[in-house]
Amino acid sequence: MTASGRTPVPDATGPDDDATADAAGRGSAPLQPVILGADIGVYALARSFHEAYGVRSIVVSGAALGPVARSRILDNVLLGPAASPEDLVDRLVTLAGELPGRRLVLLANSDWLVRVVVRHRVRLEPHYVVPFLDEALLDRISDKATFAEICTGLGIDVPRTVVQDFSGAGEDDWRPRPVDVAYPLIAKAASSADYQDVHFPGKKKVFEISTSAELDALWTALAGAGFRGRFVVQELIPGDDTQMRSITAYVDSRGELTLMCSAHVLLEEHTPSGLGNPAAMITQRVDAMLEQARRFLTSTGYVGFANFDVKVDPRDGSFRFFEVNPRIGRNNYYVTAAGANPMRFLVEDRVQGRAVEPVVVDREILYSILPHRLLLRYVLDPALRARVRTLVRAGAVAHPLRYRGDGSVARRAYVLAAMLNQVRKFRTYYPEPTQTGF
Template sequence: MDRRPQRDRPVSAAVPAPDATDAAATERGTAPLLPVILGADIGVYALARSFHEAYGVRSIVVSGAALGPVARSQIIDNVLLGPDATPEHMVDRLVELAAEHPGRRLVLLANSDWLVRVVVRHRARLEPHYIVPFLSGDLLDRISDKATFAEICADLGIDVPRTIVQDFAGAGEAGWQPVAVDLDYPLIAKAASSADYQDVHFDGKKKVFEIASPAELDALWVSLAAAGFRGRFVVQDLVPGDDTHMRSITAYVDSRGAITLLCSAHVLIEEHTPSGLGNPAAMITQRIDPMLEQARTFLTATGYIGFANFDVKVDPRDGTYRFFEVNPRIGRNNYYLTAAGANPMRFLVGDRVDGLAVEPVVVDRQVLYSILPHRLLLRYVLDPALNARVRALVKAGDVVHPLRYRGDRSLRRRAYVAAALVNQVRKFRTYYPRPTSTGF
């Protein structure tokens, strides 16, 4: 019997069930819901799936190309902008789309940092047509910068790795020199703002660099300056520990400023391709109250609104939770919330569409979220206790892959999901081929 959770299981009677929410919308005279989502990755598909599970609606996905996760889906209508579309072209098309769907209540979501920035910067044009559930532009600029984020956390007593900021604003001028870095090696280097780094190209570019020596760091500085990067890079103390020391937090703060959804997860393994480094590939939802309280402190103190996704690592030297960054969006792996019984679209729609004060929920149900074949995952989970937890969740059927959806199971979709699983094996053999446990 296939016991994979396909629909969320309610964790609180205060979270409206689909029928109740639809009835509430009808009673208030609310127009039918139409989600419009920007992007084309697995996280975008997960959002469309969560909307479909909760409300039975198809989503419009707007992107440059219909990539595998959103292609040939029965729950998605793809609107293609083409690979050369500018942000202004995208905004123009969104306004046109709104005119093409009169009488619908349009909710606009984006799930990458640069797309969130485009939406927030063009809020004045979009809000007459869409619900735009994102934070303010000023706060976005502050918290999206990893250097500023570290400063805010330090002021609030939230643990972060020791951080040094390298500013490249003057890197094109004669005599510019980078600041000295007095951290122990190896250390971590990454762009303070992913938006500043998005269009910078050079050989060896990575999302995150692990730097082994001063000479290697100097070479990175030279490459960044020569490539025209003029933003800021942060250099941080390398918190020891493998992928299993990583944690993820997802939150929703409603339009009243109330934190109505908190969920945390224990990462089992991350992706190790250069472009995907740091994205969790498998995790187990787990309520971790001390860590969640720090997230609550940050969200409350900053006046945050909308979805937030925190990257955190447990420091094995002292057991502290080191906060690395907050993403101003729900995150690529958002389906772990729906799998654990708290479909995040219900919190959003209850708040922004139906005007409800949804009762706050902290998720405590454990499920395994994984985009990997089970055998591959178990080869990389070396800790015996974690390995046993994975096996138990698989045996109980408490495991979910965001692309495996009974409501969207055409032959082509099933073939794509099967190919994606095989591709994961290839990627791990290529980029992370170290010996591990024996699997099943």
């Protein structure tokens, strides 16, 4: 089945009445989402819950950052910036006791928070629906090195990969493994959870390395900072941001793949901390690519949400799978905007216990956190530029923070400031505009 029917209204002001009544099983415990984190992806999840069921989410985080501050659709529970994972789990257990008679659904949207939840499942599951895969599989698929090995075994294309193991980097006789991948190349942590608390000058999410001297300097910095996980070195697949693709999927508690949605990335963020995060995408159904994601999910016994990063290799048109995130992804609102609210699939499966007819989304919308003129300065391909203009003129555009159901003066001011801040960031970190607006 495809996601079709009435045109979605991303800025809808209220939930569907029948769905709202159904969310709590028409008389059973009312639904209460509890979401960990405070970024734009967390707000998008709260928005999707609000659109579908009219519920206010509870957001638990160290601080009420801009995306979740002063919102009418969520309540912030603050832990403080020094809270440990154990403090978080303790607070979640206490919070559950403060919410008697509610059906609590726990979500996290960063790798390290997912890992905290999964590792403490025994304490949390008596109180919450915990819709994540088990710890053994999480460890396997979250590691980019192991992910590449699994994909190769399943006939799924990945970039050529070399693994650098830092487990012995504290020993006097440790030396990094020689790397025989051609320059320039890409280097990144195999597990973002291992990299989360490592700090050193010039730290990035992803490094583009041009010379052996640069790579040696990175190895020295990582070892000196106490990093003891694994780093992967991969061949650089040519092509700009527009070669990237995103896939979001949901596998239900029965092991059925009930939701798939893919998108064509137009532009990524280019700040050091956000490098690689899509800033603008057009939803696009590509069955050949989705079939490979399906093969991975069904072969590994995956359950819950998954988000794949894929790049089209312009040399041969193949889909090179980079990683799978064990969560729905920061830019998850593109799925809701295209007509298939992921929270419905989760709630009907885990709260209502109902099998859902599988959906593959094929509606085209433009998801963007950027001003349209800024976006078009960076989209070179004439066909893509034309598609962007067409979607903008048709109103088939979604920004996760622009929600009429949460449209206070303070929120509108924040969204405007966030858009202007995108202009500043691109001028600073990616200053070469290629076109000039409409």
